[in-house]
Amino acid sequence: MKLSRKRRRELRRLRNDAQELLEQQRVVLGQAGDVLHQAGKQAKRLSDEHVAPRVDETLETVRPAIDRGVAASRRAADGVRRVTAPFVASALARTIRTLDELDNHDAAKQVRGFGERSGYLPKKRSAGGWVALGFGVAAAVGVGYALWQAFRTDDELWVAPES
Numbered sequence: 001m002k003l004s005r006k007r008r009r010e011l012r013r014l015r016n017d018a019q020e021l022l023e024q025q026r027v028v029l030g031q032a033g034d035v036l037h038q039a040g041k042q043a044k045r046l047s048d049e050h051v052a053p054r055v056d057e058t059l060e061t062v063r064p065a066i067d068r069g070v071a072a073s074r075r076a077a078d079g080v081r082r083v084t085a086p087f088v089a090s091a092l093a094r095t096i097r098t099l100d101e102l103d104n105h106d107a108a109k110q111v112r113g114f115g116e117r118s119g120y121l122p123k124k125r126s127a128g129g130w131v132a133l134g135f136g137v138a139a140a141v142g143v144g145y146a147l148w149q150a151f152r153t154d155d156e157l158w159v160a161p162e163s
Contacts, residue, residue: 089120 003011092115099108115121125133 085120089115092120 092111096108096111096115099105099111112121116123
């Protein structure tokens with residue numbers, strides 16, 4: 001397609017105008033970005049000076065009520081645990097006994113592990129635990145015997161002073 005010289009000139013002028021407009025828009029957008037950046041800084045300063053202290057004051061006013069509520073919730077949860085722990089422990093023990101009777105030892109082992117991890121069932125002592133317990137008892141007996149020997153009143157142990 002062949003364009004006349006006049007058309008080419010008009011298209012060139014239009015392209016130059018479009019380029020100039022694009023450059024102007026880039027400058028305007030750059031300035032708008034700077035203005036937004038400064039506005040953000042000012043908003044942060046205002047927030048630090050006016051909003052943050054009010055929020056802190058409100059939090060300090062509300063904190064005792066929140067702490068009381070949390071403490072009451074914990075006490076209630078502890079009470080529920082104290083009341084329900086024997087029931088849960090007996091249910092777990094019954095479940096384990098039933099699973100062992102049904103020869104489903106793997107499931108019984110898993111339920112027993114859950115009960116031990118959650119603290120509802122006592123953990124089984126290993127051989128090392130029994131040995132350590134025995135040594136502890138032996139040490140306590142030894143200390144008790146030594147104390148008994150030190151504080152017993154035996155007349156034969158004392159030497160009479162010479163007159």
